[in-house]
Amino acid sequence: MTLSVRDAVLQRRSIKLFNGQQVDKKAVMEILDDAKWAPNHGNRQPWRIVVGAEEQLPKVHELLRDLAVPKWQELSEDALAIQMKKFTLAGAYAFVLVTEDVRQKERLEDYAAAACYLQNVQLLAWEKGIGTCWKTPGFLDNPKFREALNAQPHERVISMFQFGYYDNVPNVRTRKDLSEFVTEFGQ
Numbered sequence: 001m002t003l004s005v006r007d008a009v010l011q012r013r014s015i016k017l018f019n020g021q022q023v024d025k026k027a028v029m030e031i032l033d034d035a036k037w038a039p040n041h042g043n044r045q046p047w048r049i050v051v052g053a054e055e056q057l058p059k060v061h062e063l064l065r066d067l068a069v070p071k072w073q074e075l076s077e078d079a080l081a082i083q084m085k086k087f088t089l090a091g092a093y094a095f096v097l098v099t100e101d102v103r104q105k106e107r108l109e110d111y112a113a114a115a116c117y118l119q120n121v122q123l124l125a126w127e128k129g130i131g132t133c134w135k136t137p138g139f140l141d142n143p144k145f146r147e148a149l150n151a152q153p154h155e156r157v158i159s160m161f162q163f164g165y166y167d168n169v170p171n172v173r174t175r176k177d178l179s180e181f182v183t184e185f186g187q
């Protein structure tokens, strides 16, 4: 199915409940490659992505368990599986890092460019029937997480980005009316 840009923008929703079906690494790579046409100042392309898909998923789940489930060793297998569902039901991962420039203007531009890149990813995935969610869990700055991603001192981890298939699209949350966020110059 080919969606118009407008339809993709209006219809895409963040998927919070995936159905457990894996997403092929090839599809993820295609999306990540196409998304690189995002606007970015100075052509710095300030993003770096670490993909976890297919054979990498068990290791990704282990890492997320260690980071996000306190005292997991003390849980029963079932209790742990329940706690892990928010991770294991996703079909692939992209951990997203952005360059942190020492110059404030460039740093802002680079974060904005990375956000443009990720919105491209979300729209491109949506067109393929793949849901996404940009997640910012509390462990993004955790040294153990940074080490696993080989994050360099000048890099900031900005997302645990999930891809996955879904059975239901969540209800749309209303947005403000245009008149609430747009005014005409001089009025």
Ligand SMILES: Cc1cc2nc3c(=O)[nH]c(=O)nc-3n(C[C@H](O)[C@H](O)[C@H](O)COP(=O)(O)O)c2cc1C
Binding pocket: 012, 013, 014, 015, 016, 133, 134, 135, 136, 137, 173
């Ligand atoms: C920068 C950023 C961080 C986000 N972090 C989270 C998160 O940690 N957990 C989550 O469930 N959703 C997260 N989201 C998804 C938003 O909550 C989601 O976009 C919002 O629910 C609006 O829904 P929609 O994308 O379907 O329009 C994040 C989105 C953005 C842009």
